[in-house]
Amino acid sequence: MEKKDVPQDEGIYGQWHGVCYATDENEKYVLTRSSGWEPANTANRQAWEVIELEIAKISEKVKKGEISPIAYHMAKNLMDVKMLAKYTGLPRWRVKRHLKPQAFRRINHALLERYAKVFNIPVEELVRGA
16 A cells, blocks of 8 residues: 555544554555554444443442452453463462452552552552442
8 A cells, every 4th residue: 555545534542643554655665654444443443342341341340349349450451360460470369369359358558559550540549449
């Protein structure tokens, strides 16, 4: 695709631009900014709708006391247990245990701070949950 033909459809990210390869006037590949391409924008919108529904479901479970607030923040940050364990430096089994409300209530403040730092939020927001 030539540089002049790179799609510039209204993207879902506002002013954010992606980068793609295109050929310039000398037929050499160059990086070119693109604000989006409608089929890709549609796919991204649909994916985010699914993610938002999942976050809402997890939020309800947190409010009902079925799961700890860590699950909500994991979903919000698109993390799984393995990733959160790696970022916190904890074993996976321990992160899984902290997803249970009764185990979460027993976490000491230092460990709560560790989780909050990974999620880039204050401890109070972590404890409050969804």
